Amino acid sequence: MISSVARTALLIAALAVTGCTEGSYGDFAPKAEKNLPSEILARMNAKGMSRNSPVMARIFKEEGKLEIWKQKSNGRYDLIASYDICKWSGQLGPKFIEGDRQAPEGFYTVTPAQMNPNSSYHLAFNIGYPNAYDRAHGRTGSNLMVHGACSSSGCYSMTDEQIEQIYAFGRDAFRGGQTEFQIQAFPFRMTAANMARYRNDPNYEFWTMLKEGYDYFEITKVPPKVDVCDGRYVFNRIAEEGATFSPTEPCPATTQPATLAAAYQSYKSSYDAAFNAALGSSSSVPPRPSINGLKEAKMVQEWTRKRARGERVSLEPPDMIEDGVIVETTDRKGRIDSPAGRRMAALEAAEAAKKKAEEEKIAARKRAEEEKAAAAALAQAEKDAAAAKPEAGSDQPAEAAAEPETRPGLLGGVRKRFSNIFGS
Numbered sequence: 001m002i003s004s005v006a007r008t009a010l011l012i013a014a015l016a017v018t019g020c021t022e023g024s025y026g027d028f029a030p031k032a033e034k035n036l037p038s039e040i041l042a043r044m045n046a047k048g049m050s051r052n053s054p055v056m057a058r059i060f061k062e063e064g065k066l067e068i069w070k071q072k073s074n075g076r077y078d079l080i081a082s083y084d085i086c087k088w089s090g091q092l093g094p095k096f097i098e099g100d101r102q103a104p105e106g107f108y109t110v111t112p113a114q115m116n117p118n119s120s121y122h123l124a125f126n127i128g129y130p131n132a133y134d135r136a137h138g139r140t141g142s143n144l145m146v147h148g149a150c151s152s153s154g155c156y157s158m159t160d161e162q163i164e165q166i167y168a169f170g171r172d173a174f175r176g177g178q179t180e181f182q183i184q185a186f187p188f189r190m191t192a193a194n195m196a197r198y199r200n201d202p203n204y205e206f207w208t209m210l211k212e213g214y215d216y217f218e219i220t221k222v223p224p225k226v227d228v229c230d231g232r233y234v235f236n237r238i239a240e241e242g243a244t245f246s247p248t249e250p251c252p253a254t255t256q257p258a259t260l261a262a263a264y265q266s267y268k269s270s271y272d273a274a275f276n277a278a279l280g281s282s283s284s285v286p287p288r289p290s291i292n293g294l295k296e297a298k299m300v301q302e303w304t305r306k307r308a309r310g311e312r313v314s315l316e317p318p319d320m321i322e323d324g325v326i327v328e329t330t331d332r333k334g335r336i337d338s339p340a341g342r343r344m345a346a347l348e349a350a351e352a353a354k355k356k357a358e359e360e361k362i363a364a365r366k367r368a369e370e371e372k373a374a375a376a377a378l379a380q381a382e383k384d385a386a387a388a389k390p391e392a393g394s395d396q397p398a399e400a401a402a403e404p405e406t407r408p409g410l411l412g413g414v415r416k417r418f419s420n421i422f423g424s
Helices: 004-014 038-046 132-136 160-175 192-197 204-220 256-279 293-308 339-388 407-422
Strands: 055-060 065-071 076-084 106-110 125-127 143-148 181-186 226-229 232-235
Touching: 038 076, 055 125, 055 160, 055 407, 065 160, 076 160, 106 132, 106 204, 125 160, 125 407, 132 226, 143 160, 181 204, 204 256
Parallel strands: 055 181
Antiparallel strands: 055 065, 065 076, 106 181, 125 143, 226 232
């Protein structure tokens, strides 16, 4: 029955590929012309694969793996290579908006035109984000790649040696006639145990939808036909004659070969039993952090904008836990080493120098005023002391000497003058 299911899935997949896409894969740079290693070619031969047969890729964030699957002579796909992802940015969960630093999750396609042999990241290909599903939900972003150089701000980054091999798989398949290859990007391997482990995650509903496509591939080992209608992915469905799939419109009436539908239901029954069993057991592996919806995406977007402007920000994007509390990932702050960062640093340094000069000017003026006031106070004190001091030769107490000044009338004034002249 499986071979029949596989043939049915191949038919469905073939219906999804129409036309011919022109590309630049015939003009690859020398670094993009490297042949696959002899051990991979030998493994392909042993598995009944030709060098130019079609390929597809699967990505698993939590496990940090990128897999290349290749079509065998019987039409089914088999795993031919697995690579450790050098770096992917963000958390588990889909990409929402430009600047949220999330690596996408979903079903994407790569055409020859999306291959970039002259990438500044050694080699690269655009995964095709945003796709029809992303656009239906207003999700934004651009230039989301699989590339080399082991540096990521929303991409899946590999080492240069790895991307040369991954690139070669796509190049050879295109030269063999494949017009596009599928990339399936998942948060984790969608086993019953993992789905149970993440059942309380805010992205669980989205992941459950992706899992249907994951399951179809597990059953048939053929990339599923992917469409979008009513704002959701649908897999291996054929619209009735005259009907079409529209990402934002209700799904049309569809059909599916009975053998494929039966195989899926059988697989799902086994999965449901395993999932229920997993609910009753505890996992030793805690769930990884995931993005908490559009609100957190916007928060990270603002962090990205500040960082791009060269402002001092936390070294890692802020995080948002389930109750909406924002958590800074580190107390340390810094600015990106870029023209914008250096320009911002220079502006802040100039502003700091200006502020310091103004503060020093104010402090100097304050010191001058304080010194002037102190000098005036000292002069007044000396004057007061001189006025209170008795004249030389007088043995009269100071109080007595001061007494004539307090006597009223003309006589008192005369006595004061005589006292000042003769000292008595």
